[in-house]
C-alpha cells in the first residue's frame with residue numbers, strides 16, 4: 041500500500057531541493073577504452089540524489105532502491121558529467137528522486153543526455169529510524185506528470201519488494 045505524505049509536515053516544491061552537480065571524467069574514472077566507468081557514474085548519481093533528498097527532508101537519508109539504469113552512450117575522459125537531480129514524489133518517510141545525466145564536450149559545448157535514473161531514499165532520525173518528510177508540491181506541468189508517474193513506479197517497486 042502507498043502511504044501518502046503527512047500534510048502536517050508541510051509542502052515543498054521540487055525547485056527548493058534540486059541539484060546540479062558537475063564532475064570531470066579523469067583517467068582514473070575510466071576503463072581501457074577511455075569511457076567513464078559505470079560504477080563511478082552510479083556513485084555520483086547516488087550522491088546527487090541523496091543531496092536532493094536531504095535538502096527536501098532536512099535529514100540524513102539512505103538509499104533503499106535504485107531503478108534500472110540504462111547507459112545510452114559513453115562519456116569520454118576529459119568530458120564533463122552534469123548530474124541534475126530533482127525530487128518527484130514523497131511518501132510518509134520515503135522520497136523518489138530523478139537524476140538525469142548529461143555528457144558535455146568542453147571544446148564544442150555540446151551536451152547530450154546519456155543516462156536517467158530513479159532512486160528511492162528514506163529519511164532517518166537521529167536514532168536511525170525512518171522519519172516523516174514534507175510533501176512534494178509540483179509546480180510545473182512536467183513536475184505534475186513526474187509526480188503521477190512516480191506513483192506508478194512506486195506501486196511496481198513495492199510489488200517487487202514484497203515478491204509479487
Ligand SMILES: CCCCCCCCCCCCCCCC(=O)SCCNC(=O)CCNC(=O)[C@H](O)C(C)(C)COP(=O)(O)OP(=O)(O)OC[C@H]1O[C@@H](n2cnc3c(N)ncnc32)[C@H](O)[C@@H]1OP(=O)(O)O
Nearest residue numbers: 043090091094098099100102103104105131132133134162
Ligand atoms: C540535513 C542532514 C544532512 C546530512 C548530509 C547529507 C549529505 C548528502 C550526501 C550523502 C551522500 C551519501 C548518500 C549515500 C546513501 C547510501 O548509500 S546509504 C547506504 C545504502 N542503504 C542502506 O544501507 C539502507 C538499508 N536499509 C535500511 O536500513 C532500512 O530498509 C530502512 C531504510 C531503515 C527502512 O527500514 P524498514 O524496516 O524497511 O522501514 P519501513 O518503515 O518498512 O520503510 C520505510 C519507508 O521506506 C520504503 N521502502 C523501504 N524499502 C523500499 C524499497 N526497496 N523500495 C521502495 N521503498 C522502500 C517503505 O515503503 C517506507 O516508505 P513510506 O511509506 O514511509 O514512504
